Amino acid sequence: MKACVAALSVMIMFLGVSLAFGTQEKEPRYKYQKDGLVYAEIAKAPEKARAKRNPMDKDPDALAAGANLFEQHCSGCHGDMGEGGRKGPSLLAPKVQNAEPGAIFWILTNGVVRRGMPVWSKLPEPQRWQLVRYIKSLGGAPAKPENPTAPTP
């Protein structure tokens, strides 16, 4: 009986952690600041990483495969078409679309852990490159402004 009560207490604590972190979703003003910090990470990609070419550029299946991977792993945070969501910034922004494929690959591999984006090196390299190919293809759509004027709180 004691163990059941203790287990229940831990479950409640677990729910509390979920709630505490779940409610930390920020207001839009902060979100744009946060997005800016995430975009700034792209600039931190080392030269060697930027210089890498996408080995999937000529692969006829890469775009479709990348779209599937995006839907499975990325759309939950970045939106179905990469337009951005509550948790992840827009991938249509010029800072992403104008970035070298190698820089996007570097971000996928390393994540932006302190800003909420996990590392994706658990996806094998070819799959990350397929994702890069798809993310770059999203640039065909009109890009959202990067830092629109924040609404007054």
Add this chain to the structure above:
Amino acid sequence: MSDFFRFTILGIFLLFSTSVLLTTSVQAQESPYIVAYDHYLEEPGNLEIEYFSTFGSQRQANNFHSFWMEFEYGATAWWTTEVYLDGQTTFKESTLFTGFRWENRFRPLRHEHFINPILYVEYENISGADKIMKEVEGHDVEADYAVPNSELSKERKHELEFKLILSSTVKGWNFTENTVASKNLTGGVPWEFGYALGASHPLALKASAKRCNLCRENFIAGVEMYGGLGDRYSFGLHDTSQYLAPVIAWNLPSDWTLRLSAGFGLNDNSHGLLLRWGISREITGFGSMVSRIFGGHK
């Protein structure tokens, strides 16, 4: 219907019903390990619900089936927290709820490195009848499990467990090494040590253009090895149990992951066979859902 089937069916029912109720899900890319950990944490805000089952052969006593439900939540991109609820059926004896565990894993480094450390802290409140064998440590040997449930369940363990997880991913291969140190807070039990090693690789590195269930990239195969390393006063492999287990995970596009592992004892102190399987589902945005329920962000 036996208790064994009732618990199994209840576990799977809970998993299924929760997954159906929380409709938003995402395909996981889960590792095949059941005992070892790699350095990948749960994505922030996501909840993974898992049911695992272990059939263990037991010499000089009855075989057993142990099982656990696991609720794994990505609190942040650098912190994953989990709750386990454990139980077991020893055939021809009884079925018991054996306790719970609260586990936390922390990623101290921002970027990927050749070797990636993860710090692991767990509190266990379990009875001596717990047989899930999620880690093997100290001088745990097969004979310890031959004692009847009625005796084993009298013992209560409040245990703190620490792990250093060192994991590396190179060209699709994952290699991981876990060092375990645990201390039972009740009684004068010394620090106990153990280890787990793992290696795994997807059957294909490129994703297919079409979503499919049986594509090779959905399967990750590997092997894990784990065992005890004695305690503070008698460190080493003597009087310990050791296991080698081929493992495979099947990540289905329908958001479910199945895992299978057949562990074989490597010495006379080990169980001959530990047959494990698990089913899990990842639910994205669980934190946001909870927040909305409590009137948070709309």
